[in-house]
Amino acid sequence: MRIKSTMNGLTPYKPGKPIEEVKRELQLEEVIKLASNENPYGASPAVKDALIKAYDAVHIYPDGYAKQLREDVAQHLNVAEEQLIFGNGSDEVILILCRAMLTGDDNIVTAAPTFPQYKHNAVIEGSEVKEVPLIDGTHDLDGMVQAIDEKTKIVFVCNPNNPTGTYISEEAFRSFMQKVPENVLVVSDEAYYEYVSAEDFPDTVPYLNEYNNLMLLRTFSKAYGIASLRVGFGAASKDLIQAIDPAREPFNTSTAGQLAASAALNDQSFIRSCFEQNRREMKKYEQFCDEFGFDYFPSETNFILMDLQKPGSEIFQYLLERGFITRNGEALGYPTSVRITLGHPEQNDRIIAELKDWLR
């Protein structure tokens, strides 16, 4: 059998180590995963009722159009229902876009390091990937505009960026949109939108009225806390959504996912409390770095990338042996860093105490 040649050398996504595996290997009673930026406070209690309701319909195919969720999100964002596409996570929206838009003659432009799925999906479609290095952990938007050529189909920006947590300001984003040619799609992946505190962060939804070449990506996996149910969406012009929709599987989001996402969206007070708690916990990590003179990128997300000036694999292993699964910076392009998803207050206190112990 011959797999298409663009697959050569690709490896499947490597998730953070599974909790049960670490418990067994290291004979630990408790292991806490702070590697995938999930919400440590779980999801709104309303999600539980939604899942009980979903149980009654397990034998029926889901609504492929996700009508109720579509109405709820459209109202929440103040966009038309036809401006939305739902995916089995926003990962799937990236896949659908790449499948619908890219060929072996095209290229995409991304930052580096950034979220790996843009590149991964473009490579499978045979497209070239032009990677523009971050400057101080931040998108080099001028460099990205310069990298655009006649073969460029999509420019992906990740705002705030994973794995650095940095953001693109309103002013910078506005000026970027003015420079990108109208026939090149800009995808603004805003997976951490609910965690953003910066006042000059762009509210990109109204930009959709001005720019037909813009798509926003949001997800229910991070602050909304339903990562296992896999729901994310894209928002763009009606024309673009209509054009790419045939590349979507007919029943790509589940009934449980749709009902849970609607319930989660309707509980904005839960989101507000997670946001506030996250900001408070972030300060602890910042203070720790300041105290020890370690560099970190100011983060607008629920994770922080800290340069602890030791090999990332050592930091990772040290924390693993103490029951914390984190992300080794070596795999993220920052070889002496670790990326930690903020946990509960007690978890963060423990992690910081362990790091201090180690460094003294």
Ligand SMILES: *Cc1c(COP(=O)(O)O)cnc(C)c1O
């Ligand atoms: C987690 C994450 C996603 C994917 O989220 P899903 O909706 O769970 O697929 C997309 N983009 C970025 C930057 C992320 O960190």
